[in-house]
Amino acid sequence: MDEFQLxxxxxxxxxxxxxxxMIEKKLQSNSWHGDLHFKVCVDNKSYSARFIGNKRYETDVFISVSDAVLAEQIRFCNxxxxxxxPFMKHVPTVNGELFTTIMFGNEEWRFVLFEWIQGNHLTYGTESIARNFxxxxxxxxxxxxxxxxxVFPQVPHSKGHQTFYTMLCAHAASSTFSPSTTHFLQSYLSEIELHIDRVKTGSHEFIVQSDLNPLNIxxxxxxxxTGVVDFESITYTDRVEGLAWLVKWYSRTQGVASHEMSxxxxxxxxxxxxxxxxxxxxEYERLRSLLWLTGCLNWNFTSKTIELIxxxxxxxxxxxxxxxxxRGKILSSLLCL
Structure with a gap:
């Protein structure tokens, strides 16, 4: 693919x-959603230029970014x-279009343009960073x-957790591990079930949130x-569920790849x-179980567990x-002060 011509x-x-x-940098070159993302300079001004494919994930457990969803995500950014x-400033076409569709070779892409924001990623935690965030x-x-x-569906994270749990149970039922490993796996599944039960609620305060992990701030x-730079993960979430992810991410002391938390x-x-x-x-009790689920029943855990089974x-x-x-013990201890 000739990315410059694209x-x-x-x-x-x-x-x-x-x-x-000028292409200043290609971003997220190993991303699992397959988007093409560049920092470019045109007319002496820097932009975030992103190409979004129609088939972004191999699994349907994540939200599908249809044209309607993409337009709504940009509307929320604005x-x-x-x-x-301080969200990225969206740049419409001269005709006022939120995004354009472009065919290149045999592939179709949606193209979105934002003004570039300067700033630094701080992936380690300090009390000042945690308080300000x-x-x-x-x-x-x-x-x-x-x-x-x-446009955005009002679906709680607990539905996704239940889906992951059901997938794990189905594969575990057909496994042929040793008795000790089988017991260990069933014990973990029982803990998952306990936390899923604790987060159930008849009332959700749904708000819209983007992905606010440290790599997007x-x-x-x-x-x-000085800036928020993610937009393609925007959808409804329950406020308590959203807060659980934020507490997990910003309690890390050694960076985004570390699981040392304070x-x-x-x-x-x-x-x-x-x-x-x-x-x-x-809701505080819900938050504690949601914290455990964010780290111990996410897609990374689920997909790897299924592969090993x-x-x-x-x-x-x-x-x-x-x-x-x-990791679950660490997460469960975070709100015990």
């Missing part, structure tokens, strides 16, 4: 001078930007609560947030968010589950 073709509806195009949230997340959630959509040297940082995120103003004791990897499955049991 970009030149995609930029035509924006009336930017293609002769000035809503946040207009409300003073907690306050920012509360502000973003409060703004988001005013956005109404008839930009900071300046004063540890102030109860002090978790409490600081909680205080910065002013969660005591919103969460009842029942299919391949009858007895020793590796023991090792895999042991790692997640250890």
């Amino acid at each position: 970009l030149k073709s995609a930029l035509k509806p924006y009336h930017l001078n293609p002769s000035t195009l 809503f946040l930007f207009d409300a003073g949230i 907690g306050a920012f997340a509360r502000r973003l959630h409060d703004v988001s609560s005013r956005f109404q959509s008839n 930009l900071w300046n040297q004063k540890e102030e947030i 109860p002090v940082l978790a409490k600081t995120v909680w205080d910065g968010y002013r969660a005591d103003e919103l969460l009842s004791p029942r 299919k391949n009858n990897e007895d020793a590796l499955l023991n090792e895999h589950i042991t790692k997640y049991v250890r």
